[in-house]
Structure formats: C-alpha cells, structure tokens
Amino acid sequence: MLRDLRLRDFRCFPELVFEPAPGLNFLAGPNAHGKTSVLEAVCILLRLQSPRANSLAEAVRFDQPGFGLDGHWGERHMHMKFTDALKHFALDSKPQSRSADYLAVARVVWISNDDLQLVRGSGSPRRRYLDFLGAQVVPNYLRQLRVYERALRSRNALLKDNRPRREIAAFDSSLHEAGGFLLQARAAMCADLRNSARESCRRISGGGEALEMAYLPGSPADFAAALENSRDEEIRLRTTVVGPHRDDIAIRLGGREAVSFASEGQQRSVVLALKLAQAGRLEQSADDPPVYLIDDVFGELDPTRRNNLLKALPPGAQKLITATSLDWLVEEDEAALFSVGGGVVAKKK
Ligand SMILES: Nc1ncnc2c1ncn2[C@@H]1O[C@H](COP(=O)(O)OP(=O)(O)O)[C@@H](O)[C@H]1O
Numbered sequence: 516m517l518r519d520l521r522l523r524d525f526r527c528f529p530e531l532v533f534e535p536a537p538g539l540n541f542l543a544g545p546n547a548h549g550k551t552s553v554l555e556a557v558c559i560l561l562r563l564q565s566p567r568a569n570s571l572a573e574a575v576r577f578d579q580p581g582f583g584l585d586g587h588w589g590e591r592h593m594h595m596k597f598t599d600a601l602k603h604f605a606l607d608s609k610p611q612s613r614s615a616d617y618l619a620v621a622r623v624v625w626i627s628n629d630d631l632q633l634v635r636g637s638g639s640p641r642r643r644y645l646d647f648l649g650a651q652v653v654p655n656y657l658r659q660l661r662v663y664e665r666a667l668r669s670r671n672a673l674l675k676d677n678r679p680r681r682e683i684a685a686f687d688s689s690l691h692e693a694g695g696f697l698l699q700a701r702a703a704m705c706a707d708l709r710n711s712a713r714e715s716c717r718r719i720s721g722g723g724e725a726l727e728m729a730y731l732p733g734s735p736a737d738f739a740a741a742l743e744n745s746r747d748e749e750i751r752l753r754t755t756v757v758g759p760h761r762d763d764i765a766i767r768l769g770g771r772e773a774v775s776f777a778s779e780g781q782q783r784s785v786v787l788a789l790k791l792a793q794a795g796r797l798e799q800s801a802d803d804p805p806v807y808l809i810d811d812v813f814g815e816l817d818p819t820r821r822n823n824l825l826k827a828l829p830p831g832a833q834k835l836i837t838a839t840s841l842d843w844l845v846e847e848d849e850a851a852l853f854s855v856g857g858g859v860v861a862k863k864k
Pocket residue numbers: 525526527528544545546547548549550551552553573574575576577
C-alpha cells in the first residue's frame with residue numbers, strides 16, 4: 516500500500532504531503548481544488564504515466580521547470596521527477612536507468628467518469644484500456660508497443676508522401692513482429708477478462724442483462740500476409756490499413772451493442788465492470804493488490820450501484836476515492852476521510 520506521498524510543483528500544488536490509510540480513503544472537496552491531481556500524482560509516482568494527460572509536461576505547475584513526486588509503497592521508497600521533458604526515477608534512493616524494476620513495485624487501477632469513453636468513444640480508449648493492463652502484466656508489452664508505434668508512424672509518413680514501395684517495406688518486419696506480439700497479447704488479455712467482466716457487471720447492476728466483451732483484432736491471424744494483401748489499399752488510402760492500431764473490443768449487453776442500446780446507468784455499470792475485471796487480472800499477476808484510484812465516480816452513481824461497487828471492491832486493497840461531497844456516505848467505520856482545498860489535504864477522521 517501507499518504509505519505517504521509528497522508533491523512538489525505538481526498541478527495546483529507548490530508542495531503537498533498526503534498520508535493515506537490502508538483501506539478506504541475518501542477525499543472530498545469542491546471542484547478545481549486538486550482532488551484529481553492528487554490521484555494523478557499517485558498514478559504517476561507508481562506507474563510513471565498519467566491517466567489523464569498525454570504528456571507529463573501538462574502536470575508541471577504553471578511557470579515551473581518541473582515537478583517532483585516522492586513516497587513509500589510498503590517498505591519501498593519511490594521517487595520520480597520530471598524536468599526538461601525527461602523522467603528521472605529512483606528506487607530506494609538508487610537512480611534507475613531502466614523502468615522495469617521500478618514498475619515492478621506497484622500496480623494501479625484508475626476509474627473515472629472519463630471511462631465512459633470505453634463504451635461511447637472510438638476504438639482508441641479501448642486499446643488504451645488493454646495497453647494499460649498489458650504494460651502491467653505482460654513482460655515486454657510496453658517495449659513492443661513502442662516499437663510498433665514507431666514503425667507505424669514512419670511507415671505512414673512514407674505512404675502519405677507516396678514514397679517508393681521498397682522504402683515502405685523497410686518497416687514491414689518490425690511492424691509485423693511487434694504487431695504480431697500485440698495481437699496475441701491483447702487476444703489473451705480479452706479472453707482472461709471476459710468472464711470476470713460479466714460477473715462484475717452482474718454484481719454492480721444487481722443482475723440484469725449479461726455483459727459480453729470480445730476482442731476484434733485489427734488484422735487477420737496471419738498479420739504478415741494481411742499486410743502483403745493490403746498493399747493496393749494502403750497506397751490508395753496512404754496509410755497502413757491492417758494491424759493492432761485498428762484493434763477494438765466489442766461490448767454487448769444482453770446481446771445488443773452497449774453503445775447504442777444501453778442506458779447511461781447501464782453504461783456506467785459496464786465501464787465499472789471492465790475496470791474491475793482489469794483489477795482482478797492485476798491481482799492475479801502479483802502478490803499484493805493494486806491501489807484503486809476512483810475519481811468522481813461515486814457522486815454520479817445511484818445509491819444501489821454505489822453500494823454494489825463499494826462491496827465489489829476487494830476488502831484487502833487500498834482505495835482512494837474522490838467526490839465533491841460525501842453526503843451520500845453511510846457511516847463507514849473503517850474509512851479515512853480527507854478534505855482537499857486551500858492547497859492541503861487535511862485528515863478529518
Ligand atoms: N499545470 C498546472 N499548474 C497549475 N495549476 C493547474 C495545472 N493544471 C491544472 N491546474 C489547476 O489545478 C486545479 C485543480 O485541478 P483538479 O485536480 O482537476 O481539481 P478537482 O479534481 O478537485 O476538480 C484547477 O484549478 C486547475 O486549473
């Protein structure tokens with residue numbers, strides 16, 4: 516579990532110290548007082564990536580050269596800073612040149628209202644959902660993803676410029692090697708997630724229609740052959756038309772497309788179910804459970820779903836939950852309550 520967190524020049528905080536309790540933690544405060552920023556800082560410290568910003572530069576406090584984060588996960592001391600567009604990180608005060616050992620320490624589940632994009636948005640949030648998990652549980656996943664993205668970018672730039680075939684083909688082997696790896700890893704993850712997503716959805720919505728999720732690969736099984744067969748089309752469209760960048764996940768509720776037929780409440784249940792399935796997969800991959808960072812979700816749920824969600828969260832895991840108000844909170848003996856505002860996170864109970 517996260518024992519303490521220190522922020523420097525992160526978002527709206529020049530400095531901040533936060534010491535969460537082991538189990539349930541509620542952080543309440545008005546809008547724009549820094550609740551999401553605190554959870555974001557936890558995610559960046561533990562996983563070196565932001566769940567909401569594309570670039571860590573966005574999290575640097577305005578007009579400052581960089582930010583620093585520091586904290587303890589159990590006995591491990593973790594430190595990371597971001598300056599001049601570079602991440603530096605240290606484990607137990609030893610600077611690390613590679614991220615593998617650092618990222619092996621702790622796992623994170625991020626749940627927020629933006630997750631509705633998992634049901635409503637294009638394929639990209641669903642690919643990111645798989646990537647977020649893959650990076651935490653599949654060895655080499657992140658490296659292969661970067662190789663693929665780089666090869667795809669170069670290849671697409673050449674296609675766009677109408678460059679000769681032989682120049683484009685120079686990227687084919689790294690594209691299909693890394694792409695083949697991703698296709699396989701994502702198919703395996705979807706297969707792992709299916710049943711537990713269905714079960715979580717049943718628990719949160721209290722029965723009702725069954726959730727089905729299915730991997731829709733962006734390429735036929737033989738990716739190399741598919742690439743070969745798509746030559747005419749990619750030259751016509753000036754972009755790579757097959758591959759894992761076209762992957763998606765089909766999400767159906769009671770046999771119907773969730774995006775078009777599910778109510779808002781049902782879509783929220785589906786999204787939470789997908790996230791809890793991700794969490795369950797993370798739990799299997801390590802000895803200690805992930806920390807749950809749940810931003811603004813509780814205020815938007817009806818009381819039944821809220822209670823079902825609270826019950827569905829594993830009792831042994833640490834949970835940091837934000838909300839603008841806690842009026843709805845029934846006496847939770849175990850919970851620690853904090854208020855966020857005025858640049859501090861103050862413990863109330
Ligand atoms: N890089 C930044 N530097 C300074 N302030 C920022 C930065 N990014 C966001 N903010 C401000 O931080 C405040 C807190 O944001 P946020 O954590 O999203 O609040 P909450 O989740 O409580 O609504 C907002 O007023 C926002 O404008």
